[in-house]
Amino acid sequence: MGSLRNPxxxxxxxxxxxxxxxxxxxxxxxxxxxxxxxxxxxxGGGSSDDxxxxxxxPAPSITPGPGQSGPAISEQPGGRDESDAGADNxxxxxxxxxxxxxxxxxxxxxxxxxxxxxxxxxxxGGTDGGGAGGGSAGRPVPAGSTxxxxxxxxxxxxxxxAKVAYEPGENPSFRLVVSNSSATTxxxxxxxxxxVFTVTDAEDESVWSTKDCPRPAGSRxxxxxxxxxxxxxxxxxxxxxxxxxxxxxxxxxxxxTYLVEATFPGATVLPASFRLDKV
Numbered sequence: 001m002g003s004l005r006n007p008x009x010x011x012x013x014x015x016x017x018x019x020x021x022x023x024x025x026x027x028x029x030x031x032x033x034x035x036x037x038x039x040x041x042x043x044g045g046g047s048s049d050d051x052x053x054x055x056x057x058p059a060p061s062i063t064p065g066p067g068q069s070g071p072a073i074s075e076q077p078g079g080r081d082e083s084d085a086g087a088d089n090x091x092x093x094x095x096x097x098x099x100x101x102x103x104x105x106x107x108x109x110x111x112x113x114x115x116x117x118x119x120x121x122x123x124x125g126g127t128d129g130g131g132a133g134g135g136s137a138g139r140p141v142p143a144g145s146t147x148x149x150x151x152x153x154x155x156x157x158x159x160x161x162a163k164v165a166y167e168p169g170e171n172p173s174f175r176l177v178v179s180n181s182s183a184t185t186x187x188x189x190x191x192x193x194x195x196v197f198t199v200t201d202a203e204d205e206s207v208w209s210t211k212d213c214p215r216p217a218g219s220r221x222x223x224x225x226x227x228x229x230x231x232x233x234x235x236x237x238x239x240x241x242x243x244x245x246x247x248x249x250x251x252x253x254x255x256x257t258y259l260v261e262a263t264f265p266g267a268t269v270l271p272a273s274f275r276l277d278k279v
Contacts, residue, residue, distance in 0.1 A: 135229030138222030152266035
């Protein structure tokens with residue numbers, strides 16, 4: 001151990017120490033080189049693996065899907081197809097049929113009714129084509145009929161306009177639906193002075209009424225079957241009327257919203273509105 005600390009030889013000790021330092025440096029340098037070579041080899045192997053995994057290796061081929069041999073998409077923008085359009089057309093067609101059916105009922109009733117002279121209306125018992133709740137025409141009965149008069153409160157009356165809006169030149173038609181809730185068939189007077197129809201304008205002024213100047217002005221007795229419903233229809237030709245057959249105000253009734261009311265002895269009837277359209 002002493003020779004390591006104090007070199008023994010013919011040369012000075014400093015020379016031996018320099019030799020030892022150089023030798024130690026060489027050993028250290030060789031160790032560093034060995035570590036560098038080992039690490040380089042390891043990194044090269046990893047890089048090679050990486051390249052083989054996905055770096056430079058060719059990308060996998062993509063198998064194309066089946067060719068589109070069918071026709072092009074025919075759906076319209078927004079997702080609507082031809083079946084929807086067909087359904088819409090069908091709905092419009094049925095609506096037109098309903099409207100024309102109602103018009104036919106009104107005109108048919110007008111041709112068979114008794115004219116009210118200068119009041120500009122006609123009345124009949126035409127079938128109610130306006131929907132659920134309507135009934136067939138009430139059968140006229142003679143004045144001397146043995147049928148009992150309908151008891152007060154036994155009849156329920158509903159007033160409706162055949163259409164919500166009428167085109168220029170189209171006569172409004174009003175339907176009085178009469179329901180007999182009793183178990184007895186009876187008769188009731190639906191003449192122009194008993195079942196009174198009145199049309200008022202937006203200013204609540206009367207423009208026409210069946211009682212102003214009815215011709216004929218007598219009774220109109222109709223049979224109302226037990227537990228059944230009939231319909232009494234009145235048509236207005238858009239002309240004004242005046243009480244006691246006086247000369248009505250000049251000028252035609254203009255477009256706008258109107259209200260039709262009906263009064264009947266012993267019954268309450270709610271009014272109905274309608275509109276006369278412009279040209």
